[in-house]
Amino acid sequence: MAAKIFIDGEHGTTGLQIRTRMADRRDVELLSIPEAERRNAALREDMLNSADIAILCLPDAASIEAVAMVSGNNKVRIIDTSTAFRVAPDWAYGFAEMDRAQTDKIRSSRFVANPGCYPTGAIGLIRPLRAAGILPDGYPVTVNAISGYTGGGKQLIAQMEDKSHPDHLGANNFLYGLNLKHKHVPEMTIHGQLDRAPLFAPSVGRFPQGMIVQVPLFLEDLASGYQTVENVHAALVAHYAGQSIVHVVPMEESAKLARLDAEELVGQDTMKLYVFGTPGGAHVNLVAVLDNLGKGASGAAVQNMDLMLSA
Numbered sequence: 001m002a003a004k005i006f007i008d009g010e011h012g013t014t015g016l017q018i019r020t021r022m023a024d025r026r027d028v029e030l031l032s033i034p035e036a037e038r039r040n041a042a043l044r045e046d047m048l049n050s051a052d053i054a055i056l057c058l059p060d061a062a063s064i065e066a067v068a069m070v071s072g073n074n075k076v077r078i079i080d081t082s083t084a085f086r087v088a089p090d091w092a093y094g095f096a097e098m099d100r101a102q103t104d105k106i107r108s109s110r111f112v113a114n115p116g117c118y119p120t121g122a123i124g125l126i127r128p129l130r131a132a133g134i135l136p137d138g139y140p141v142t143v144n145a146i147s148g149y150t151g152g153g154k155q156l157i158a159q160m161e162d163k164s165h166p167d168h169l170g171a172n173n174f175l176y177g178l179n180l181k182h183k184h185v186p187e188m189t190i191h192g193q194l195d196r197a198p199l200f201a202p203s204v205g206r207f208p209q210g211m212i213v214q215v216p217l218f219l220e221d222l223a224s225g226y227q228t229v230e231n232v233h234a235a236l237v238a239h240y241a242g243q244s245i246v247h248v249v250p251m252e253e254s255a256k257l258a259r260l261d262a263e264e265l266v267g268q269d270t271m272k273l274y275v276f277g278t279p280g281g282a283h284v285n286l287v288a289v290l291d292n293l294g295k296g297a298s299g300a301a302v303q304n305m306d307l308m309l310s311a
């Protein structure tokens with residue numbers, strides 16, 4: 001029997017892309033409400049409680065309300081794409097490749113928090129180095145990133161695309177999160193296994209989808225025995241061996257590149273990790289490229305749903 005899936009927020013940016021990814025599937029039955037009724041709480045509550053898995057594609061506050069709507073229901077399982085539950089101890093963090101045990105945790109959980117787009121890149125680069133003891137306690141990690149503007153949902157899309165919008169943004173590239181308190185810092189810290197919060201500097205470019213997340217490191221401050229570009233690369237290759245979503249780009253390939261395109265993986269649900277630096281040099285730049293709506297949101301949600309359905 002097909003599993004019943006309800007996407008709460010199905011008409012928003014993330015929800016629509018999840019729906020598109022499921023359009024041709026026969027193993028799932030999508031429960032749907034018309035766009036005009038998307039904020040009808042009674043209808044949503046009914047759908048939430050009729051689903052086998054509900055995927056919440058809502059702002060944080062609405063996600064918290066939706067979870068409360070299924071509080072008396074022990075059957076429905078939830079994937080939440082918002083920031084609301086990503087560091088909650090009773091929720092599984094939906095980044096299957098971050099740890100060998102994570103796939104099974106997601107598979108058997110009732111509540112799965114889909115990671116943020118920037119943290120997917122940052123944790124993907126940092127956690128293997130923490131787990132292997134390469135990135136020492138107290139290391140001052142910085143994360144610099146650029147995202148396509150769909151990362152800001154319907155509101156930012158309208159501000160970037162609609163010249164008549166009262167808050168139209170004309171800039172082609174802007175920094176934000178300038179108070180250095182972006183909502184993604186807690187999940188980067190906790191799931192990156194950092195003992196010190198990273199300094200996170202995000203930005204947006206005038207392209208709809210795609211992103212680059214950079215974590216530059218000083219090699220001499222890494223654990224002894226690991227202070228070369230090659231050793232850092234080898235640690236990432238070892239961590240991601242045996243799975244097909246996160247690709248560590250061979251060093252021979254990245255050494256040939258003169259530039260990197262933030263839109264490289266648009267429309268794909270994979271992530272590429274690059275290790276840049278010169279053999280014998282002092283620095284390494286770890287770089288993740290992904291689609292903010294692919295592995296950064298909708299693609300990851302479908303991956304998590306598939307894991308949960310395979311339990």
Ligand SMILES: NC(=O)C1=CN([C@@H]2O[C@H](COP(=O)(O)OP(=O)(O)OC[C@H]3O[C@@H](n4cnc5c(N)ncnc54)[C@H](OP(=O)(O)O)[C@@H]3O)[C@@H](O)[C@H]2O)C=CC1
Nearest residue numbers: 009011012013014057058062081082150151153154292297
């Ligand atoms: N866009 C991205 O790249 C990523 C997004 N996310 C997260 O996914 C979630 C959804 O984001 P996104 O798709 O970008 O946002 P959008 O603004 O594009 O879509 C949100 C949808 O939720 C609806 N909605 C808002 N409030 C309520 C409510 N109280 N009850 C019912 N429906 C409501 C909106 O309706 P209305 O049109 O009426 O406002 C809209 O359809 C957010 O938590 C976001 O942080 C996570 C990773 C990446």
Ligand SMILES: CC(=O)N[C@@H](CCC(=O)OP(=O)(O)O)C(=O)O
Nearest residue numbers: 081082083116117118147151152
């Ligand atoms: C470009 C842009 O605005 N990006 C969003 C994050 C997108 C994302 O990962 O979403 P959630 O963590 O909200 O689920 C932001 O910085 O708030």
